[in-house]
Amino acid sequence: MSVYEKLQALNITLPAVAAPAAAYVMYAQSGNTVYLSGHLSKKDGKIWVGQLGKDITTEEAKLAARGIAVDLIATLQAACGGDLLRVKRVVKLMSLVNSTPDFTEQHLVTNGASELIGEVFGEQGKHARSAFGVAQLPLGACVEIEMIAEIE
Amino acid sequence: MSVYEKLQALNITLPAVAAPAAAYVMYAQSGNTVYLSGHLSKKDGKIWVGQLGKDITTEEAKLAARGIAVDLIATLQAACGGDLLRVKRVVKLMSLVNSTPDFTEQHLVTNGASELIGEVFGEQGKHARSAFGVAQLPLGACVEIEMIAEIE
Amino acid sequence: MSVYEKLQALNITLPAVAAPAAAYVMYAQSGNTVYLSGHLSKKDGKIWVGQLGKDITTEEAKLAARGIAVDLIATLQAACGGDLLRVKRVVKLMSLVNSTPDFTEQHLVTNGASELIGEVFGEQGKHARSAFGVAQLPLGACVEIEMIAEIE
DSSP, X not given: OOHHXXXXXXXXXXXXXXXXXXXXXXXXXXXXXXXXXXXXXXXXXXXXXXXBTTTBOHHHHHHHHHHHHHHHHHHHHHHTTTOXXXXXXXXXXXXXXXXXXXXXXXXXXXXXXXXXXXXXXXXXXXXXXXEEEXXXXXXXXXXXXXXXXXXO | OOHHHHHHHTTOOOOOOOOOSSSSOSEEEETTEEEEEEEEOEETTEEOBOOBTTTBOHHHXXXXXXXXXXXXXXXXXXXXXXXXXXXXXXXXXEEEEEBOTTOOOHHHXXXXXXXXXXXXHGGGGOOEEEEEEESBOGGGBSEEEEEEEEEO | OOHHHHHHXXXXXXXXXXXXXXXXXXXXXXXXXXXXXXXXXXXXXXXXXXXXXXXXXXXXXXXXXXHHHHHHHHHHHHHTTXXXXXXXXXXXXXXXXXXXXXXXXXXXXXXXXXXXHHHHHGGGGOOEEEEEEESBOGGGBSEEEEEEEEEO
16 A cells, blocks of 8 residues: 555545744755654644643543644655655654653653554654653643655 | 855854864764754853743843854854855754743744844755753753754 | 774673664664664663652763663664674764753763763764753653764
């Protein structure tokens, strides 16, 4: 199955590319490498607010991370001029989880994004990753994830 | 206007490249990509200390971020063998804002750097970006920013 | 001395490559660039838990960072198909130090990794770096470090 068939099988419709929250762009390309900006967690089009260990659960934030992965794929599609088949590899994710000083499941939260990317891209979705707990995020988002991808 | 004319119009004199605070170098090049180390906020040559949400305001830290951008441009100039006209693109910033657990304006702080880079580099300054709140920074700095750039 | 002679002189035996804690891979290559996932601090094969400023000292965490560097070199060797002589340059480290809001020696902790890489790789080990304090890390680890390297 192609990436688009997989998205359809997962019943995922890619959203419009999000507008940056400030003075930057959502992605920048250098050679064959595309750097995607940190994407913030959203629910019903608004920032999905919360801090792990305080007012949102690991399972909820895992869903938030999955939603960010969908948004990242939408941005990646834009970076590919509309054609995700040009993606050669999802290379790396960096996942920032809004955490109290005693929450230690950032890896489980981030799996929400990593697993979706694995489902959609298969072998080409196998990525390196760093996940860690941050003190806070812009606008109070519970998760922020950035991506590096290689395109043809 | 060239980058140098814009710096002059903004009345910016590039400083000497900062010395690293520890066992690393201020930039490393791989192919056409230059990775700049995290640069710490400074005021009058000393570390600009502070934590957002506690003892420094968003506006002050935005100025600190702008100052870091000037330092990053100085380091980038060194990476280009002294000639900023070799910069093809500022690709990405990662901005670490020293934050209490309830400060949520990391994007506004970081705009201090992003806006200056936009003013100086124009189209070539349009960069991807991640900004987030960290628990603390080396030497108590209020902001730390790293950059990835493409050079010719 | 070659990298392997230096490792021997330092009495370092590279471990087996660690298994990822979740749904990702330990490294991904794009062109000549290898991105290594964030590696967590370990002691006697288990996660080395602790938070700087609370229950672990700078000196202890510096040793933890040194241990992570050994693990990163082992992963880098795997990425090189078993031959570290293919490493052209260690380009960049990102070091996440599990910190209370008042701990400001993340750079000294991270030197444990940077210094070892300098000893082993010499000129080719001179890397850019960002180090900062995070609110928490997966499984409570005291340090997490990721690496970007260029290989031939």
